Amino acid sequence: MEYSAEWTIENFSLEETLFCGQCFLWTRREDGGFDGATGGRPLILSQRDTVLTAQSSRPIDRDALLRYLGLDEDYTRIQALLSRDETLRTAISYASGIRVMKQPLWEALVCFIVSQNNNIPRITGILERFCRCFGGVCEDGHPVFPDADTLARCTVDDLAPLRCGFRAKYLIDAAQKYTGGLLSETLLRTAPLNEARAHLMTVYGVGPKVANCVLLFGAQRYDAFPEDVWIKRAMARLFPQGLPDFARPYAGIAQQYIFHYARTSGIFAQTEGGAQMP
DNA sequence: AGCCAGGGTCTGC
DNA sequence: GCAGACCATGGC
Numbered sequence A: 001m002e003y004s005a006e007w008t009i010e011n012f013s014l015e016e017t018l019f020c021g022q023c024f025l026w027t028r029r030e031d032g033g034f035d036g037a038t039g040g041r042p043l044i045l046s047q048r049d050t051v052l053t054a055q056s057s058r059p060i061d062r063d064a065l066l067r068y069l070g071l072d073e074d075y076t077r078i079q080a081l082l083s084r085d086e087t088l089r090t091a092i093s094y095a096s097g098i099r100v101m102k103q104p105l106w107e108a109l110v111c112f113i114v115s116q117n118n119n120i121p122r123i124t125g126i127l128e129r130f131c132r133c134f135g136g137v138c139e140d141g142h143p144v145f146p147d148a149d150t151l152a153r154c155t156v157d158d159l160a161p162l163r164c165g166f167r168a169k170y171l172i173d174a175a176q177k178y179t180g181g182l183l184s185e186t187l188l189r190t191a192p193l194n195e196a197r198a199h200l201m202t203v204y205g206v207g208p209k210v211a212n213c214v215l216l217f218g219a220q221r222y223d224a225f226p227e228d229v230w231i232k233r234a235m236a237r238l239f240p241q242g243l244p245d246f247a248r249p250y251a252g253i254a255q256q257y258i259f260h261y262a263r264t265s266g267i268f269a270q271t272e273g274g275a276q277m278p
Numbered sequence B: 001a002g003c004c005a006g007g008g009t010c011t012g013c
Numbered sequence C: 001g002c003a004g005a006c007c008a009t010g011g012c
Helices: A014-018 A062-068 A075-082 A086-094 A105-114 A120-134 A148-152 A157-162 A167-179 A185-190 A193-200 A208-218 A229-238 A245-264
Strands: A003-008 A034-038 A041-048 A051-056
Touching (some): A014 A041, A034 A062, A075 A086, A075 A245, A086 A245, A105 A120, A105 A167, A120 A157, A185 A193, A193 A208, A208 A245, A229 A245
Antiparallel strands (some): A003 A051, A041 A051
């Protein structure tokens, strides 16, 4: 690891941010750090108290990494705004170190297509095979996330090793539309939310939930509000009237705190002590 | 064995 | 517009 970088960051949890269900591309190391990549560069991230450290075999783009981790946003302000609601304040306080990451659109599209009707450990496994099979590995052995062009040339049978089931045909259609220029990132980032969502839903296998995840995590649309089974349960109990209006511009960020709180705090007794982190 | 998992499509009403 | 069958896979 020739290159390294270091930051001091208050009120941030790298582990909770990487493993709170918004991203499935990082793995735990035995030394307590995490293996992953951004922008095609392999990275080892670690944190001790308020010190975040990045190591890589290639030069580190400090700004890009901070942005990827959502650390370029003022969460003091966002959390204070959302905390005007008492229930949101509870959910945020439970894991206030979480940041909503800014993932590349293509990665988010693939990851959340894979996520549908699936559980987090298996999503992670499928995506690891996906990277190894179609992206190869970089010089230090870390799997590389494949380009859309590579996947667009594949058939459903080519994807068999992934064991991703009925999602294979969805992934291929997404790749073909993405490389074919049928998905406008500008539109997804700037159009009214309903239009952007409808645009994404032209992809076979992308419905409202996956579209909202891609908008939130892959296009930084903080007003997008993905509703999976956990969020539906949590909303029915905690916000029967829906989120308060003032929270709407950041509904997606609120959603991430609610999601993590609902799954791991034990307020829903479905899984003893909450869902386990991989 | 049956149900569930960060759902979506397709058909039939 | 809405319910219900069906879709692959793996863990519990």
